Amino acid sequence: NAGVTQTPKFRVLKTGQSMTLLCAQDMNHEYMYWYRQDPGMGLRLIHYSVGEGTTAKGEVPDGYNVSRLKKQNFLLGLESAAPSQTSVYFCASVLAGGSTDTQYFGPGTRLTVL
Amino acid sequence: DQQVKQNSPSLSVQEGRISILNCDYTNSMFDYFLWYKKYPAEGPTFLISISSIKDKNEDGRFTVFLNKSAKHLSLHIVPSQPGDSAVYFCAASVYGGSQGNLIFGKGTKLSVKP
Numbered sequence: 264n265a266g267v268t269q270t271p272k273f274r275v276l277k278t279g280q281s282m283t284l285l286c287a288q289d290m291n292h293e294y295m296y297w298y299r300q301d302p303g304m305g306l307r308l309i310h311y312s313v314g315e316g317t318t319a320k321g322e323v324p325d326g327y328n329v330s331r332l333k334k335q336n337f338l339l340g341l342e343s344a345a346p347s348q349t350s351v352y353f354c355a356s357v358l359a360g361g362s363t364d365t366q367y368f369g370p371g372t373r374l375t376v377l
Numbered sequence: 378d379q380q381v382k383q384n385s386p387s388l389s390v391q392e393g394r395i396s397i398l399n400c401d402y403t404n405s406m407f408d409y410f411l412w413y414k415k416y417p418a419e420g421p422t423f424l425i426s427i428s429s430i431k432d433k434n435e436d437g438r439f440t441v442f443l444n445k446s447a448k449h450l451s452l453h454i455v456p457s458q459p460g461d462s463a464v465y466f467c468a469a470s471v472y473g474g475s476q477g478n479l480i481f482g483k484g485t486k487l488s489v490k491p
Contacts, residue, residue: 267420296478305381305466305481306421321478353420365411366479368420 264289267369269354275375276344284339284372286354294357295337296321296366297329299350306353312337344376380404381469383482390489396454398485400467403448407469411479412441412452415464424465425452457489 270285286295293314298306308321312331326348328340337356341348351373355366382401390396400410408429413421427434427441427450434441440453454461467482 303386303483305383305468305483306479307481308478311478355420365423365426368413368422370418370420 266290267354267356267367269352269369269372271372272370273373275377276341277377278345280344280376281340281342282344282374283341284352284354284374286337286339286356286369287335288354288356288367289335290356290358290367291334292356292358292367293334294359295331296355296357297327297337297339298353298355299323300353300371301350309339309352344374346376348374349376350374378403379482380407381467381480381482383465383467383485385485386483387486387488390457390487392459392489392491393456396452396457396461396487396489398452398454398465398467398487400450400452400482401448402450402469404469404471404480405448406471407480409470410441410443410450411468411470412439413466413468413481415466415484421466454487457487459489459491462487462489 267288296311297309307323310329312318315334318329330338351371354369357364357366411426412424414424415421425439443450464484464486466484468479
């Protein structure tokens with residue numbers, strides 16, 4: 264099992280450009296999450312999905328969109344990137360989403376917006 | 378306002394000694410708590426958890442203590458090893474919250490010196 268993988272690992276964008284971050288998991292997990300981590304901050308939830316075809320907003324959803332067309336993939340989109348979106352993005356998945364289930368994290372995508 | 382607080386950004390400990398990482402929370406609805414460990418350029422990995430019906434959970438060198446009345450939990454690592462050097466995040470959730478959403482603290486960077 265590869266676990267949770269994220270593509271790309273690094274990316275530099277100019278303000279106003281768009282991009283999509285891909286998260287894939289091969290553990291047949293139902294729930295998937297996108298977090299961002301900024302220096303000196305904990306992980307903050309952007310969006311999450313409780314199953315294929317569903318998405319919901321987290322703590323900091325503005326400026327991002329997501330899609331979960333396939334159970335194993337969760338995409339995070341930036342339509343018009345802003346410098347404030349410079350961050351490290353982590354994807355996570357969990358088997359069933361109950362709070363006692365362990366979330367498994369990907370290695371992260373480091374995004375810089377100039 | 379932060380619901381999960383880790384007030385010590387860093388901690389330095391000698392190898393073989395005890396490391397104590399602290400976490401406070403404000404939301405009395407939280408009843409499940411987790412510690413994640415993060416190495417540079419990697420995603421967080423689950424370390425240990427505790428339910429609010431317990432006041433202690435032990436796993437090898439790692440023990441988590443929960444004081445509900447004080448809304449405080451701590452992670453003890455005994456004995457500390459250089460490989461334990463990482464950032465430790467405290468996280469909390471509401472049991473039965475079907476989304477399994479976690480609220481993270483800002484993290485504490487632990488350095489274990491040989």
